Amino acid sequence: MKSIWTRVIIVAAVFALLGVVILAKHAAKPKDDAIRLKPGLPAVLDFGRGQCQMCKMMIPVIEELKKELAGKVEVHLVDIGEHPAMTEQFKIEIIPTQVFLDASGKEVHRHEGFMPKEDILAKLSEMGVK
Numbered sequence: 001m002k003s004i005w006t007r008v009i010i011v012a013a014v015f016a017l018l019g020v021v022i023l024a025k026h027a028a029k030p031k032d033d034a035i036r037l038k039p040g041l042p043a044v045l046d047f048g049r050g051q052c053q054m055c056k057m058m059i060p061v062i063e064e065l066k067k068e069l070a071g072k073v074e075v076h077l078v079d080i081g082e083h084p085a086m087t088e089q090f091k092i093e094i095i096p097t098q099v100f101l102d103a104s105g106k107e108v109h110r111h112e113g114f115m116p117k118e119d120i121l122a123k124l125s126e127m128g129v130k
Contacts, residue, residue, distance in 0.1 A: 034086055035076050042103050042127055043074035044120060048096035049081060054114040058096045061117045073129055102127060 037043050046062045048055035066075040080087040100109040
């Protein structure tokens, strides 16, 4: 009887150790959550979550601008849940928030709430984007 319990304990210990190894391998590694911006291009970053009404309204606007301005302006939807470091870096307090960066990466304008496509294009025009 003793040898059966010894085997059970050994098998349980092996499975426990295996579980620890598997968990350690798949543990949440600090991920690089930054969105890579192309150097030399201005950018519009729309910080949101895609759940509130204004964030939902911003999604098609940003997607259209991303296509229309490809190669001229970096346009990104930044999900605050997926990119917490960027959210902290840009000190986002309200969503949606649009952050405009010049070609050197310096913030030149910020808007909180829904921002119509025409207003974004007007701000980019003020920044010299044709």
